[in-house]
Amino acid sequence: MTRPWIVVTAILAVAVFEVAAYLRAREFMLIAAGVPVAIALCCFVWVLLRPEKKEKELVDEMENGPAEMLRHWHARAEMLVDRADGNRADWDRHLRPLLAKEFQLSAGLRVSKNRRALENAGIHLFGAELWRWVDPADSALRDQNTPAPGRAALDEILSRLQRM
Template structure:
């Protein structure tokens, strides 16, 4: 729609410039009126048809959304099967945010309650992989917990 309006304004300006180059000035108003009528009719046609022009297809159609979700999910699963460094950079922050949202516990509000409820919900072994304060800078190449632990964490988050 924006593109059509911009092109319409450009068309009107170009028509007026061309009409000004002609010796007979009475064509200026007529040519600008015709160009404006074409632009307005095009806008009315687009608004009246409830469809977007082929060049302006909505990028958020269901198929595209599904493809983006699938690509994000595949990447997340790959990170779960990767090293501890990938887990710490990508999955731990995401899981900690989802834990905060699901339980209502905030680390900044009450750190002791945050950690206690995390250990109680996930158990000490899984909580070590969610705890946002358990990041190691030196163990980047150590293996992560794997896909099974990731699935178990997600399963427990769904039950909350």
């Protein structure tokens, strides 16, 4: 029962009791008005003092709440880490674009503006061995079934990006 329903019910009850008391016994009009008001006050106190379970459940079940966002982020991170142990096709399709974009944003360089500067900065930061796994131009249709570099290489690439 919500507050507006309590108010509406109390007003209707007082009106009914007043009409009945006026028609039957006028000396009981004060008591007839007091009983519904007392019941309404008891309902208000009960509503105010009971624990709010519905609001807490809604906070936990929010679709875009912090807990849900953290679960989605964690699931996506696990999926990307699993791709690091997959084959080169998975790496090229899922990890390379993310790593290349992150590197370009961190370095402030774009492939379209100066490819040679981007490549030199990548080799300088990652080294030739790791750069080939970040280089956005190195994803080719060849060699798609060879294994990806693995979690250790992904961890090293991410730590170097973080230090940048």
